Amino acid sequence: MDDPTLSLPGLSPLGRTSIVARFDGGSLSSDSGVLVLREVEKRLGVADRLAGCLDDPRNPDLIVHGLADMIRFRMLMIAAGYEDANDAAALRHDPVFKMAQGTLPSGRDLASQPTLSRVENLPDPRALLRMGRAMVDLYCASFAKVPKRIVLDFDDTFDAVHGGQQLRLFNGHHDNYGFQPIVVFDGDGRFVAAVLRPAKRPSGVEIRAHLRRLLRAIRAHWPMTDILIRADSHYCGPLVIDWCRANGVDFIFGVAPSSTLRKHIETLEASTAERFNAAPGKGKVRRFKEFHDGAGSWSRVEHIIARVEAGDQGTDTRFIVTNLSGGKPKVLYQDVYCRRGCAENHIKSWKTHLAADRTSCTKATANQFRLFLHAGAYWLMWGGESKGPCPAKPERVANAGLRVSMPKRSMWRVAQLDTLRLRLIKIAPSTRHSTLLRRAEPLAPSARVVEMKTQVRLHLPTTSPAQTILRVVLGRILRLAT
Structure with a gap:
C-alpha cells in the first residue's frame, strides 16, 4: 500500500541541502x-x-x-x-x-x-437523430444574428478500427478496416454535423439524404439564408447537383477529370506549358478557363471551371462545377473553392487534438x-x-x-x-x-x-x-x- 507520509528515495541533494518529497500535498x-x-x-x-x-x-x-x-x-x-x-x-x-x-x-x-x-x-437511432438536430441547433445559436449566407464544407475522413465494431469495412486505399464518417464544418470553422458510416465512398443517394436532413434542420432556423455547399469530387454526382438546384442551394464541387472535359483544355495546357518553359525562373504558371459541359449521366450541362498549372513536374489540371454566377473563374476557384481546404484542418484538429477517431465501441x-x-x-x-x-x-x-x-x-x-x-x-x-x-x-x-x-x-x-x-x-x- 502507498504511504503518502514516506519520502521518495534516491533524490540527490542540492549541495549540503537534502531534498524531501512526499505525496502529502493535499487536494x-x-x-x-x-x-x-x-x-x-x-x-x-x-x-x-x-x-x-x-x-x-x-x-x-x-x-x-x-x-x-x-x-x-x-x-x-x-x-x-x-x-x-x-x-x-x-x-x-x-x-x-x-x-x-x-x-x-x-x-x-x-x-x-x-x-x-x-x-x-x-x-438508440431515434435519439441519435435528435442529437444531430440538437447539434444543428447549437450551430445556429452560435450566431448573434441571422446570417445572410453560410458556407458548409462537406468531407469524409478515414477512421481506422481494430476490433469487430458494427459498420466497419475494409478500405483498399487505406489498407485497413475502419469507418469513413461524413463531417460538416462551416466556412468559419464551426462544427455542424458528423455521420458515422462504413469506410467506402458515399453514394449520391446517401449524400442527398444527408443533405436533405441537414438543410431541413438549418432552414427551420433560417428560412431565408443563402447556403453554399463545398465539397470535393466524391460529392459531385447527378443526384446531388439536381437536388441542390431543385432546393435553391448553391454548390461548388470538384469534378474528376474525364476525356470529355479534357478536350476543352488541350490547347490551354499546351500554351501554359510553353509559357513556363519560356521563363522557368519565374515559377509556376497558372491559367483558368470556363465552359459548359457535363457527364453523360447529368441531366443538363453545367458551368465548369478548369485550372491549368504548369511547373517543373509537368502540367496539372483540376476541374470544378458550380451554379454560382457573376464571378471570374480565378476568383471562384482560388477564393471560393480552395478555401474548403480549411475544413481538412478542422477535421485534423478534431481527430488529432480531441481524439475523435476513438470509436472503439462495439455498437x-x-x-x-x-x-x-x-x-x-x-x-x-x-x-x-x-x-x-x-x-x-x-x-x-x-x-x-x-x-x-x-x-x-x-x-x-x-x-x-x-x-x-x-x-x-x-x-x-x-x-x-x-x-x-x-x-x-x-x-x-x-x-x-x-x-x-x-x-x-x-x-x-x-x-x-x-x-x-x-x-x-x-x-x-x-x-x-x-
Whole structure:
C-alpha cells in the first residue's frame, strides 16, 4: 500500500541541502483550466442539449449522476486530453473536475468508468437523430444574428478500427478496416454535423439524404439564408447537383477529370506549358478557363471551371462545377473553392487534438454518440463567434468559447486546440502530452484547492505565464442570463 507520509528515495541533494518529497500535498489538480471550460459549457449548454435527446430508463429515486452531468464530465475529460473513459477512475476524485460539475471538492465523487460506458451505449437511432438536430441547433445559436449566407464544407475522413465494431469495412486505399464518417464544418470553422458510416465512398443517394436532413434542420432556423455547399469530387454526382438546384442551394464541387472535359483544355495546357518553359525562373504558371459541359449521366450541362498549372513536374489540371454566377473563374476557384481546404484542418484538429477517431465501441450507435461527445468538446475549445452584439435571449451563445474569446490580434486566436490545452488547461509533462517534455517554461496553472465554509480557494502558481490571458478570457466569456 502507498504511504503518502514516506519520502521518495534516491533524490540527490542540492549541495549540503537534502531534498524531501512526499505525496502529502493535499487536494491538488493539474487541470485547473477546466474551470474556464466550465464557464464555456454553461454558456453553450451542450450537455443539456444532448441529454435532452435521451430517455433515462433509470429509477428517478435511485439516480446519483444525471445524464447531463455525465455527458458534461465526459466532454470536459476529452477537452482536457483524457479521451478514454478509463481515466474517469482517477478524475472522478479530482477537485477541479468536481467543481466544474457544480460539486464541492469534498462532495460525492463523479461518475465512474462503467457508468460512463453505460451512458455511451444508451442512445438508440431515434435519439441519435435528435442529437444531430440538437447539434444543428447549437450551430445556429452560435450566431448573434441571422446570417445572410453560410458556407458548409462537406468531407469524409478515414477512421481506422481494430476490433469487430458494427459498420466497419475494409478500405483498399487505406489498407485497413475502419469507418469513413461524413463531417460538416462551416466556412468559419464551426462544427455542424458528423455521420458515422462504413469506410467506402458515399453514394449520391446517401449524400442527398444527408443533405436533405441537414438543410431541413438549418432552414427551420433560417428560412431565408443563402447556403453554399463545398465539397470535393466524391460529392459531385447527378443526384446531388439536381437536388441542390431543385432546393435553391448553391454548390461548388470538384469534378474528376474525364476525356470529355479534357478536350476543352488541350490547347490551354499546351500554351501554359510553353509559357513556363519560356521563363522557368519565374515559377509556376497558372491559367483558368470556363465552359459548359457535363457527364453523360447529368441531366443538363453545367458551368465548369478548369485550372491549368504548369511547373517543373509537368502540367496539372483540376476541374470544378458550380451554379454560382457573376464571378471570374480565378476568383471562384482560388477564393471560393480552395478555401474548403480549411475544413481538412478542422477535421485534423478534431481527430488529432480531441481524439475523435476513438470509436472503439462495439455498437455503431455508441460510436455515433462518441462523435457527438467529441463534437461537444470541439465546441468547448473553439466556441461560437459573432461580429454583432449578443442579443438578450439566453439561448443565444454567440462569443462563447475558449479560442474565440481570445483577443483578435493575439496568437491565442489562431492557436491550435492542443496548444490551448497545454498552455491554459494542463500543467505537468506526461506521456500523454509528450510535446511538454521539450518545454522548460511553466504552463497552465496547477491548483491547490482549499475548501472553506463560505468559499473554495484555488491557489495558483505565481509564476504562471497564463495568468493574464486567463483573466482576459474569463472576462470575455458571457454568463448565462439569470
